[in-house]
Each structure stands twice: as structure tokens, then as C-alpha cells.
Amino acid sequence: MTTVVSGILYIVATPIGNLADISARARDTLGAVSRIAAEDTRHTAQLLRALGLEKPLLSLHEHNERERTAALIGELLNGDSLALVSDAGTPLVADPGFALVRAAQEAGIRVVPIPGACAAIAALSVAGLATDRFCFEGFLPAKSVARRARLDGLKGEQRTLVFYEAPHRIAETLADLLAVFGNRRVAVARELTKLHETVYHGDLAALAAQAEVDPDLRRGEIVVVVDGAAEASDDGAAELERLLRALLADLPVSRAVDIAVEISGARRNVAYRTALRLDTARSGGDAPDGA
């Protein structure tokens, strides 16, 4: 009896505009697999033509991913190797493919990345904002009420934030970012790697105002990169201390800390250390170690 060795699922990044950004490995992989699952087969057929390749294509998009996944897993288990591509950039990054990758892993199929372009990373690399810690938030909700609610949940996020946005919503989104976050540094990167590539740098107030009057800023494909929230300021520490001083006049340390944490949102260990210091100073003793 022959044992069939299952095929490999390759997750292949494609260019986000400039065809020259296809990697040699991506080209070789697309040429070698039995079939390519693509978000939009017509779009990928164009890419393959430009690369001089011909390959059977199968559509895999958000509306058919579940049903197509079962068939593709069957092919992989039969020994065929497949590639997954999206219309642009890295599959699964604001694109289909998650269900397929998860199912392949669960079926014991090897999943191999063929890395390449990704608009979020390209924008981050030229934004001039902190890159040591960042978070990718994909697309914000399309309606302003839901968008502001999402931003409200993110306003304390200290990592640099990366969003994708549609051109017809960029002006509203910059205005909502300003309204919810207050003024912060921002970069708006549009049409990266293409003819009209432009990266606007400034603060939210300036770019929200520019988006109202400059139609170019509202054209093409867009990534928004925003500074994270400033670290808790000394104002927060001073406020916590004032609060604890008042509470400690009448309450034991643990109760004062409970109430201060509730009111200020400070971290419990920070409030506790501050309370111990104030309490010790008040009773004229030495601060305990580490306080």
C-alpha cells in the first residue's frame, strides 16, 4: 500500500501595486503548485499572465471560504500542494484565508509562508512613528457611531496604531480620530509602491483639515498610522496621591486603595505602593522596602 504524503499549503504574498515587488520565491511557488486559491480569480489571472505563468485557479473569498476549505483540505491530503493568494499583499491580513490555514493545521498539513508586501508594514516603515510596539487594527467600522465607539476602546492604547481605510471615508475617520484621541502625530500613506505614492505626515488636526480640502488625500488605497497614547503622565500620579491622601485621613490602607483604584482607574499595585508611602510618612515611620 502506498502512503500519500499530504501536500503543502503555501501562503503567498503578492505585490500591493508595483509588480516588481513579487519575490523570486513567490514566482517559483506559484509556478510549482497544482492549483492556486485566489480571492478574485480574474485579478490573479492578470498577475499570472504578467509573470508568464498559467495555473488552474479556484476562488476563495469571504462568502465561500467555509465550503471551499473542505475541498481544498481534501486536495492537500491527497498530496497536491496549493498556494493561497489574495488580491494584494499578504493573505489573511484583512483578507481571506484564516479558516483554510486553521483547518490545514488541524489536519496536520504543513503551512508555509512565502512572505512579501504588506501595506500595513510598508506604511509603518515610513511613518516616522514608533515601531518597537504597534498594533494592527485593520478597517474601522464604516458608520461613525460604531467607529467612535471602537476608537473609544483604543484611546488608551500606547502602541502605535495602524488602520486600513477606504478613500471615501478617510476625511470622516481622521475627524473621528481627532475627536476621540485628541491631537496626535499621524501618517497617512496612500498608493504605496504605485505612481501616486504619497505619505502625509503631521498631526490629526492638520491632516483632518487637509483631508477636507485636498482631494488627493482622499484618493487611492490608504493606511493610517497614529501615535499611541502617551504613558500615564505625572498628572495621573499627582491626582492619585491627592485622592489617597484624602481617603487615608478616614480609612485603612486597603479600603483607601480599593476606592482610589475604582475612582482613578490606577493599577492596584501602584495605588497600594503610594498608599503605603503616604501612610508611613504620616505615621512618621520608614517606608517599607520597595515602597
Ligand code: SAM
Ligand atoms: N492583505 C493586504 C496587505 O497585506 O496589506 C491588505 C488587504 S485589504 C483588503 C486592502 C487595504 O489595504 C486597502 O483598502 C488599503 O487600506 C490597504 N492597501 C492595500 N494596498 C495599498 C497600497 N498600495 N497603499 C496603501 N494602502 C494599501
